[in-house]
Amino acid sequence: MSKKVRTLLRVSSRQQLHDDDIPIQRAEAEQFISKHADWIFDKEYLEKGISAYHNGVEDREVLQEIMQDAKKGDFDILLAYMSDRIGRQEEYSFYVAELNRLGIEVWTIKDGQLKTEEHIDKLLNYIRFWQNEGESKKTGMRVHDTMVEMVKEGKFVGGKAPYGYKLVLSGEISNHGRALHKLLIVPEQAEIVRMIFSYAVNKGMGFQKIAKTLNETEIPAPTTSEWKSGTIRSILMNPVYMGYVAYNRRKSGRENYTHLDRRDWTYAKEQNPDLMIVSQEVWERAQEIREARKKKINESKQATNEMYMEQYHVPFSTRGRLALTGLVCCGYCGAKLKNTGYANHWTCKTTGEKKVSYVGRYGCPNQCKQRSSYSQDYLESIVFSAAEDYLDHLKKIDIRTEIEEMQQQQSKNIHREMKDLDKELQGLDIDICTLEDKLPEAIRGEFAFSADKLSSMIGEKETRKKELEKVRSRLQAQLEELLIKQEDMKQFIELIPNWRELFEESDVPTKRMLLSTLIDRIIVTDDEINIKFKISLDYQKDFILESIGSPTTP
Numbered sequence: 001m002s003k004k005v006r007t008l009l010r011v012s013s014r015q016q017l018h019d020d021d022i023p024i025q026r027a028e029a030e031q032f033i034s035k036h037a038d039w040i041f042d043k044e045y046l047e048k049g050i051s052a053y054h055n056g057v058e059d060r061e062v063l064q065e066i067m068q069d070a071k072k073g074d075f076d077i078l079l080a081y082m083s084d085r086i087g088r089q090e091e092y093s094f095y096v097a098e099l100n101r102l103g104i105e106v107w108t109i110k111d112g113q114l115k116t117e118e119h120i121d122k123l124l125n126y127i128r129f130w131q132n133e134g135e136s137k138k139t140g141m142r143v144h145d146t147m148v149e150m151v152k153e154g155k156f157v158g159g160k161a162p163y164g165y166k167l168v169l170s171g172e173i174s175n176h177g178r179a180l181h182k183l184l185i186v187p188e189q190a191e192i193v194r195m196i197f198s199y200a201v202n203k204g205m206g207f208q209k210i211a212k213t214l215n216e217t218e219i220p221a222p223t224t225s226e227w228k229s230g231t232i233r234s235i236l237m238n239p240v241y242m243g244y245v246a247y248n249r250r251k252s253g254r255e256n257y258t259h260l261d262r263r264d265w266t267y268a269k270e271q272n273p274d275l276m277i278v279s280q281e282v283w284e285r286a287q288e289i290r291e292a293r294k295k296k297i298n299e300s301k302q303a304t305n306e307m308y309m310e311q312y313h314v315p316f317s318t319r320g321r322l323a324l325t326g327l328v329c330c331g332y333c334g335a336k337l338k339n340t341g342y343a344n345h346w347t348c349k350t351t352g353e354k355k356v357s358y359v360g361r362y363g364c365p366n367q368c369k370q371r372s373s374y375s376q377d378y379l380e381s382i383v384f385s386a387a388e389d390y391l392d393h394l395k396k397i398d399i400r401t402e403i404e405e406m407q408q409q410q411s412k413n414i415h416r417e418m419k420d421l422d423k424e425l426q427g428l429d430i431d432i433c434t435l436e437d438k439l440p441e442a443i444r445g446e447f448a449f450s451a452d453k454l455s456s457m458i459g460e461k462e463t464r465k466k467e468l469e470k471v472r473s474r475l476q477a478q479l480e481e482l483l484i485k486q487e488d489m490k491q492f493i494e495l496i497p498n499w500r501e502l503f504e505e506s507d508v509p510t511k512r513m514l515l516s517t518l519i520d521r522i523i524v525t526d527d528e529i530n531i532k533f534k535i536s537l538d539y540q541k542d543f544i545l546e547s548i549g550s551p552t553t554p
Helices: 023-034 061-071 092-101 119-152 187-202 207-216 229-237 280-312 376-394 400-443 451-481 487-495 499-505 508-518 540-547
Strands: 003-011 039-048 077-080 105-108 165-173 179-185 250-252 257-259 328-330 342-347 354-359 361-363 373-375 519-524 529-533
Touching: 003 023, 003 061, 023 039, 023 077, 039 061, 061 092, 092 105, 187 207, 187 229, 187 280, 207 229, 229 280, 361 376, 373 376, 376 508, 376 519, 376 529, 400 451, 508 519
Parallel strands: 003 039, 003 077, 077 105, 328 519
Antiparallel strands: 165 179, 250 257, 342 354, 361 373, 519 529
16 A cells, blocks of 8 residues: 655755755655655655744744644655754654654654654654754854854855945855855945934934934835834944944844844954944944933833832733733633734735735644634634723722632642642752762762762752742742732722723733733633633623624634
8 A cells, every 4th residue: 555755855044945945855855755665755845944943843834734734644654854854852752753643654864764652762752853953052053153253354144235235256165165245335325324323323313213214305225115113223233334244143032032232242353444334433322322222211111010010910921913912722722822823915006015914813832623723803802892891890899809819719729839849849858968978888889879870860859959949939929929909909990990992092012911910811712712800700701601703703
């Protein structure tokens, strides 16, 4: 009986593509398949410029597609060039195990079949992907060190040319045989760069004001139809404009990146006059103004957040487009729903203007079969309406007893957890002391375990102890939060006499903060939305059921 084979081809960077394709891996896969008489090629999955180290399983659309196809039984074998083409983190071993559970054989050309039937198979897979992660880290370190040395020598290390420059061949060849480029000033754009720095230094304009001024004077933007504050920020922060190439200016994460302090950047050893568009004094002055403005804004934000935290005693995160992120959970698997929205891009036929619209969706990371996603408008409209009704009702009743009962129950639960932690911590202290007492015997060779083994065991228990102590500290902090008086919630209600109007006019971060003061979590399924308010009310079930749409609601 023949088996349907699907291949996974992946490279982690666009530079590794050959004419926007991956022909070498494809040729190897075709040859490998031809050696198996019962294998028949069925389909190819392609990932161009996707890192399997910086991206997890949930972040890679192709892997999600493969899993969905596997659940439908569309193929029998998944073939990749090496295990690191599948992933470079330990979590990918569980992905392979799930494919095997669904009856999919996972093969690699270089490593053979990745089995998970026996315990030793699972262990070997875990170690294999763990090693892949280690190799990625080593490669990243080597690339980082190479980049640092190139920057110190004043060389351009790749990427797009900053605004004000263009790329030209430098005449040098890299160790990998690629022609290297260097930056060359574009005079017309350089004048605009000087104008931007002048606006910032001499007129004290911020990013948004500068972008607005450039748009009003109809100065062409670098890439989009108009100047953005982010573009202005990038220009004002880039030291290349004062003649210094720099590296390590930001730290990448899985979902975003953070800018590092300019004092931690890696700069070229010498200033390059050929790259200088503004003087070093002007550039430094622009940074001082920017940093002073940022400090003032952060201090204002911190004061505002502290006021909210003091009044409402709830932690909250306000990032993202969706107001219910962090509150809404899948009713089938319990996982928190994530942003699975997407952007539609199109060009207006009459004006030629490029437009974009965002379609918001809440998606289950486990892609539950019963239902895996819910539209933003559908879900938020129901929850917003329920929250408004809830608060309107809350204003009319005496909530003192409800608050006291809620606090007592929460306090009881936390004390029980802390008691269990204290018991385990006490046991760890006894174990550590016992093992330490045996070290002299182990050193003399008079104990069953070697000194190295004992040290390792002690280290593991000390690590576990530190983890538990952190958990206990968090529980202690939660316990202190429960010292809220009943008047706190009343104060919150009094602060918002017109909740409906304020909520409708608020932006997404503010809505999320307001909702977090009222709602513990939201459990959603195909035919039911269950909102768990922090203070329970008898009428709660009635209006929730009335608010829920039919199963066919988008």
